[in-house]
Amino acid sequence: MDINNFEEYFDPVILERGKDYYYENKVDHIIQDINGEYKAVITGSDVYSVTARLNSEREIDELTCDCPYDWTDHCKHKAAILYKIRDLIENNGIIKQQENPNGANTQKSLQVILSTVDKDELIRIICDLSDQYPEIEKAIQFRYSVDENEVSQCKTLVTECINKEKYKGFISWSKVGPAVKGAELALERAVQRLEGGFYNQAIDISLVVMPPIVKMIDFSDDSGYISPILNEATEIIKESAQKVSEVESEQRQEELFKKIIKEAKNKRYDGWSEWRHELLKAAVAFCGIKKLRSLLEKLLEQLLENEEPDNWSSDYEIEELKVLQLMLIERFDTEEKAEAFMESNIRFKTFREKAILRALEKEDFTKALQLCEDGIVLNSRLPGLVDMWKRYRYKTCEQMGDIENQKVLARELLMNNNSDFYPIYKGLFPPAEWEREKESLLNELESKDFSSVYRHIIESESETSRILRYCQNHKIEIMNLYEHIIEDYPYEVSELFSSYIEYLSKEAGDRKKYQGVCKVIRKYKKACGSESAKLLIDHLKSQYQRRPAFLEELNKIK
Structure with missing residues (x-):
């Protein structure tokens, strides 16, 4: 850059x-x-x-x-x-x-400066700044004062910060940060309560943060602030719920369970179901109490009934809800029941993956391989999932110690541009065999029109003649690969740079593109020397005399 x-x-x-x-x-x-x-x-x-x-x-x-x-x-x-x-x-x-005479930086940090100020002066500074920036006063009061109803205080702070940044009912991207400041402070308080063992308060505070922040999504231009707030709130709720289930009475557990479920059922999470699911996961902690488990299971069934099968978005919702059902079974029922539930939902990625891992743990390699093969067929139109099942297939053969099939599978993954399998594949061969195998592999990859894994291998192996051919077919790559071939092919590198720069210059038509050409020329200068770069620059100045902006950029190259 x-x-x-x-x-x-x-x-x-x-x-x-x-x-x-x-x-x-x-x-x-x-x-x-x-x-x-x-x-x-x-x-x-x-x-x-x-x-x-x-x-x-x-x-x-x-x-x-x-x-x-x-x-x-x-x-x-x-x-x-x-x-x-x-x-x-x-x-x-x-x-x-x-700098001082010894070269040390004499600029003092804010912490150092404030440490030298006496208490009265520090109070005056803070009060003056608070007069100028009222939000400082509010933040200090919230952080250090104790309110008898801190949950209500947190709720007020969250909504006040949001409303302050609204303009005509909308919050622009530049105002989203200040708008969620109250939520950030409230969650700081929730973390303090969690760490102090006040788990009920941590849950209550987090639950009052979530509604206004979820609603805010609909009237703000988010710049990456809202999701982290909601993620943190649900993490606090989940961790606190687990602690409550270990130390509190059934009555108190039921009270908190109902609060969490009530929030999760709210329609504000329609369309933002990831946070609904996280709240339901928190509720699982209380399901050692049979009637609470029954209530959660009933809710999950109701949510499943509302989903339409064979619909992409609904399939995602169905899988997430079934994962919650599995969490209940794994936590409170037998392993046999969990395995049966997984088998009945094996079409979903999460369940197939769990089943494969369980089979590997039990060294049931036949079952693991079958699950992988079935997944490849089932998800044949989804390359990402096919790749995932092939990797598990390789992992199974690796755990079996089946070297020959590892070679076949690793090569297959390489041919699908999984360059991370290159060192794995190479490690399966003794050095005496590897050179012959490498030639066979590279020749096959060349026939596939120079895939990215081919580039990775020739660079890793310093295959200079192949790197040169690759750059001749993909001129832009000379920028990245010249160091590997400059010693053996200095003339060819210079020609490739010159040809690429000539092409870019011809296509350039504005200052931004001229600057891009000059970036390549600087790289050329670094690769082939100042004299070569100067000759090329002089040639370009002569050829493009009617492009003053280009000439200006060329003159900046020193």
């Missing part, structure tokens, strides 16, 4: 949000050290630390952020710091951290 064209590596929506952060001056306290590392604090719905390290070619070697976002490789905070860095570079901005 290059600082000049990092945009192409970001999701467009995330990129736009990062650009907004940059233009809104939310990239604070940015410092740069002598090694090309930039650090910044980015303030949005929360405060996050972001680090970017650039090398001498202005390529981004490292990019990290401590925010919880994990939907794609890069978050909006990373985009924001890169916009800031590029702006500073283009405008010759100089940002240097202060």
